[in-house]
Amino acid sequence: MRSCSAECELLTPGSLEAVLCLLHDEPGLWTPIAGGTEIMVLYGAGKLTERKFVSIAVPELREITEDGGWISVGGGCSFTQIRRHVGIQKHFPMLAQCASWLGGIANQNRGTIGGNLANASPAADSPPALFAYGAELELISARGKRRIPYEEFHLGYKKTALALDELIGTVLLPKRFDDSLRYVRKVGTRNAQAISKICMAATATVKHGHVEEIRIGMGSVAPTPLRLAATERALMGTELTDAAILNVVIWEARRALASETAPIDDIRSTAAYRTLVAGNLLEEMLRTFAGAAR
Amino acid sequence: MQSERVVGQPVFRKEGLAKVLGAARYIDDLSMPGMIYGATVRSAIPRGRVLGIEFSPGIPWDEFTIVTAKDIPGKNYIAMINNDWPCLVDGVVNHPQEPILLLAHPDRHLLPQAVAAVHVRYEEMSSVHSIEESERGRTIIWGEDNVLKSYLLEKGDVDAAFAQPDIIIVVGEYTTGAQEHLYIENNGAIAMYDEHAGVTLWGSLQCPFYAHKSLMAVTGLPEDKVRVIQVETGGAFGGKEDYPSMIGAHAALLAMKSGRPVKIVYDRAEDMAATTKRHPSRTRHRTAVTKDGKLLAADIELCLDGGAYSTLSSTVLSRATIHSGGAYFWPNIRVRSKAYATNTPPHGAFRGFGAPQALFATERHMDRVAKAVGLTPEEFRRRNLLLTGETTSTGQVIRQQIDLQGWMERALDCANYREKKARFDRENPDGVRKKGIGFAVFLHGSGFTGSGERYLNSLVGVDATAEGRIRVLVSSTEFGQGTNTILCQIAAETLGVDYDVVEMAPPDTGIVPNSGPTVASRTAMVVGRLVQSAALGLKQTLIASGLLGERYLTEEFQAAAKAHIGKHGGLCSMSRYQAPPDVYWDDQTYRGEAYAAYAWAVYVAEVTVEVTTYSVAVDDFVALQEVGRVLNPVLATGQVEGGVAQGIGYALYEKVSWDRGLMKNNQMTNYIIPTSQDLPKIRVYFEEVPFEHGAYGAKGIGELPMDGPAPAILNAIAHATGEDFNAIPLLPEDIAERLAAGAPAAQEMATV
Known part of the structure; x- marks a missing residue:
């Protein structure tokens, strides 16, 4: 450990209300820590700049509930909880799948969905599925609650819509994708315990061979996890069942994708590879959907 | 040969229970x-x-013990071949992460801050960071020409062979990257100093007497005032051959200055950035072959990146040079090899020790030569593999009964090679998943090269304790590979007693004789043989003394040993290395018996290259080897499986990202090794041809499995894709760059 525990302070208020009060009374002073799978890595490497932490591992944030048309996942739910939840497996299988791809078993036991989103890594595993499933977030503070579409959460590299006194209370998933076509893929540095070089999830409705609705999320191709709005626009209404037309659609979609992504060279991969493979995944998705629609 | 009771049996590891619990x-x-x-x-x-x-202020410096090069009582070097590796920087820095100053404090949590608060001011000098830069010689960083060591191996008349008419000449360049050992336990040591006893070092290490030699040099203390004890060691792979002498010397210097025991344990980031790796290499082959596919001549130029100091590079280069010819008969061969200095932490020993680099080039090249003469890889190899009675590239006559052609056929059959090859050729054009199958045939010399074993002059002992337990006395260490178990098996077999009553004496230089370093696949063959002979001596002593009959139970043997000790005060038998007869080696010309014996192998890899992501999966792996007598089938199989996994990592995953000599990805998140989810079933087969001078016929096995996977896999990828990839590690990014050279989207548009 390259950090010194004596230099750090950790509060464990024990209840959601007490945590929110603390964050409200001293905004910006306390860094929330849930599973710690990100913070403790930085701590071990001596790269953690924060010194004051408040544990948000409280029971109120750890519930998954099904209510009418929605499944609500508490921000403190672990990926193990998510991957094992029968309702999520049934209605949002790509989210369960992404949860199973995240880190190792220990990471899945400790790491939370709220932490995964608030940490805001462009390479995070759960965001693409949340985009594809039209997720919404309920942000909570001592001041009250507000609900936003997940698309409005990421504002820039490691910048989110969370105010200093806010936490991710709930991730809300509408149960309206059971009949959608779906595509999900993670390209990691290896098959397990890997950070994504690129990851993608999509849902679509194809009627009479034409795209009626499509939602695509992608990671590691921009400073934030990205919903591919331009690519979706380019695909809306297009025909997938004619082979010659499909080639044109793919070409147009690749072009739209290139217009809204800006991958970089980093320690895990190269911009050139990411650009190429993002396009290949998009093509694989369209061919999969076309095959299913025929 | 199958009549032994203990040898050849899958007995439990001696230290296994303690590890599991x-x-x-x-x-x-x-x-x-x-x-x-x-x-x-x-x-x-x-x-x-x-x-x-x-x-810097803010740190209670008066509480710290601080050591610089000025505090070294003896010599400021780690005692190796050239003694050019400083223990601590004295004025000049030659690579990033070079140790400059040591700190010690009772509170280990204060150390990271204290290290960060020491500011070193430098005057930077131009530096060298690749074989090519070093070769160009614009900046000289070592000796007169940056060459740490060079060799010339020559057999026959290479130039005359290339001048012959009607031959085909095939050229190629092959490169390999650095590789991190990634033993589970990082380097660590504890040293204690006392004016009367001198220095005692406890360490996670392979070679107690190497550390002993370095500590004598650094501390200036005599032989009997330095004691090195190996503690349980969590993996090594060669990475704890030389570096423990460094960290051990550092701990000793701090202990001498502070007067207190000092522990230094690296964390993963420091271990990966500062300690040794496998030598990167560049090999150029020029091969003359007849039109009917008989090898005429090889002209090979092999270069290693040795890092900033010479350390073990000369011996790694030597093994690479000798293995460059592979398992083939060459009427004419020339190998010119050089190890170049670069401003990188010194590269060091790593399982295979130069052979994986050389054999990657040779076995990749042989597939390309086969193609050039219009033969299949297997038919081309069949025509050229070494036969008993033929000579290797050093002119060594193969006396052992080998059957490389038969072993190749067996391995190919196990892999269902021919049927799969035909099927993949048929199915590949249509799919986005391209399948391929490839193989490599290779060898690995057991024990030290040339006259090395004679210089080592190893000594081992077998003794009995007053309680009637039998002990094996060696400096050969256990670090996961099975030394304890096989040596106890050999002693128990020879003495005719139960395996359970035999144990290892503590690996402590104050107790055990110098049986040489635990390296070079020498423990089973060389040290094992000495244990066998020492055990035989012990048994004969008891029989000759009349205390033991010709037939006895374990308890009777123990009673006889106790009686002998009661009468004579002790019972111990020592055995010293003797070179096998008729062995000749010339260090100057590199001619003669390079190794007492070779292990042989044929590895077959089946892969899928997925062209959506350009990723490679190894789907099946057949590893067939001839390693002499297999002493413990479970441990031997484990050695092969582990070596193959490490070889798959070397070929497809493990890439050290360098920034001016500094490893940037010094964390397990970004230095990628394969997990169980990335590995195929590894199917292990043995052929056993007992070697008369090895313990119960054993030869070396530890390094062999590291040599074959990379060329077998890259040959399979060439089959799958039709593209020659000649550099490892081969990552999806590299495959993408080659396969997607023309923009796919644009091409598709043209077809609409």
């Missing part, structure tokens, strides 16, 4: 009364002069 104590589990903790201030530049060292 968590009772085994590694270096960081140990504590000494009054012990304090050490840390290392390292260079931040690749090359330059140290102008000054400043200690």
Whole structure:
């Protein structure tokens, strides 16, 4: 450990209300820590700049509930909880799948969905599925609650819509994708315990061979996890069942994708590879959907 | 040969129970009364002069023990072949992460801050960071020409062979990258100093007497005032051959200055950035072959990147040079090899020791030569593989009964090679998943090269304790590979007693004789043989003394041993190395018996290259080898499986990202090794041709499995894709760059 525990302070208020009060009374002073799978890595490497932490591992944030048309996942739910939840497996299988791809078993036991989103890594595993499933977030503070579409959460590299006194209370998933076509893929540095070089999830409705609705999320191709709005626009209404037309659609979609992504060279991969493979995944998705629609 | 009771049986590991129960104590589990903790201030530049060292305020410096090169009582080097590797920087820095200054304090949590608060001012000098830059020689960083060592191996008349008419000439260049050992336990040591006893070092290490030699040099203490004890060691792979002498010397210097026991244990980031790796290489082959596919001549130029100091590079280069010819008969061969200096932490020993680099080039090249003469890889190899009675590239006559052609056929059959090859050729054009199958045939010399074993002059003992237990006395160490188990098996077999009553004496230089370093696949063959002979001596002593009959039970043997000890005060038998007869080696011309024996192998890899992501999956792996007598089938199989996994990592995953000599990805998140989810079933087969001078016929096995996977896999990828990839590690990014050279989207548009 390259950090010194004596230099750090950790509060464990024990209840959601007490945590929110603390964050409200001293905004910006306390860094929330849930599973710690990100913070403790930085701590071990001596790269953690924060010194004051408040544990948000409280029971109120750890519930998954099904209510009418929605499944609500508490921000403190672990990926193990998510991957094992029968309702999520049934209605949002790509989210369960992404949860199973995240880190190792220990990471899945400790790491939370709220932490995964608030940490805001462009390479995070759960965001693409949340985009594809039209997720919404309920942000909570001592001041009250507000609900936003997940698309409005990421504002820039490691910048989110969370105010200093806010936490991710709930991730809300509408149960309206059971009949959608779906595509999900993670390209990691290896098959397990890997950070994504690129990851993608999509849902679509194809009627009479034409795209009626499509939602695509992608990671590691921009400073934030990205919903591919331009690519979706380019695909809306297009025909997938004619082979010659499909080639044109793919070409147009690749072009739209290139217009809204800006991958970089980093320690895990190269911009050139990411650009190429993002396009290949998009093509694989369209061919999969076309095959299913025929 | 199958009549033994203990040898050849899958007996349990001697230390296995303690490891499984968590009772085994590694270096960081140990504590000494009054012990304090050490840390290392390292260079931040690749090359330059140290102008000054400043200690920032805010740290209680008076509480710290501080050691610089000025505090070294003896010589400022790690005692190796050339003694050019400084223990601590004295004025000049030659690579990033070079140790400059040592700190020790009772509170280990204060050390990272203290290390960060030491500011070293430098005058930077130009530095060298690749074989090519070093070869160009614009900046000279070592000796007169940056060449740490060079060899010339020559057999026959190479130039005349290339001048013949009607031959085909095939050329190729092959490169391999650095590789990190990634043993589970990082480097660590504890040293204690006492005016009367001298220095005692406990360490996670392979070679107690190497550390002993270096500590004598650094401390200036005599032989009997330096004692080195190996503690349970969590993996090594060659990475704990030389570096423990460094960290051990550092701990000793701090202990001498502070007067207290000092522990230094690296964390993963420091271990990966500062300690040794496998030598990167570049090999150029020029091959003359007849139109009917008979090899005529090889002209090979092999270069290694040795890093900033010569350390073990000359011996790694030597093994690479000798293995360059592979398992083939060459009427004419020339190998010119050089190890170049670069401003990188010195590259060191790593399982295979130069052979994986050389054999990657040779076995990749042989597939290309086969193609050039219009033969299949297997038919081309069949025509050229070494036969008993033929000579290797050093002119060594193969006396052992080998059957490389038959072993190749067996391995190919096990892999269902021919049927799969035909099927993949048929199915590949349509799919986005391209399948391929490829193989490599290779060899690995057991034991030290040439006259090395004679210089080592190893000594081992077998003794009995007053309680009637039998002990094996060697400096050969256990670090996961099975030394304890096989040596006890050999002793138990020879003595005619139960395996359970035989144990290893503590690996302590104050107790055990010098049986040489635990390296070079020499423990089973060389040390094992000496254990066999020492055990035989012990048994004969008891029989000759009349205390033991010709037939006896274990308890009777133990009673006889106790009686002997009661009468004579002890019972011990020693055995010293003797070279096998008719062995000739010339260090100058590189002619003669390079190794007492070779292990042989044929590895077959089946892969899928997925062209959506350009990723490679190894789907099936057949590893067939002839390693002499297999002493313990479970351990031997484990050695092969582990070596193959490490070889798959070497070929497809493990890439050290360098930034001017500094490893940037010094964390397991970004230095990628394969997990169980990335590995195929590894199917292990043995052929056994007992070697008469090895223990119960054993030859070396530890390094062999590291040599074959990379060329077999790259040959399979060439089959799958039709593209020649000649560099490892081969990552999806590299495959993408080649396969997607034309923009796919644009091409598709053209077809609409």
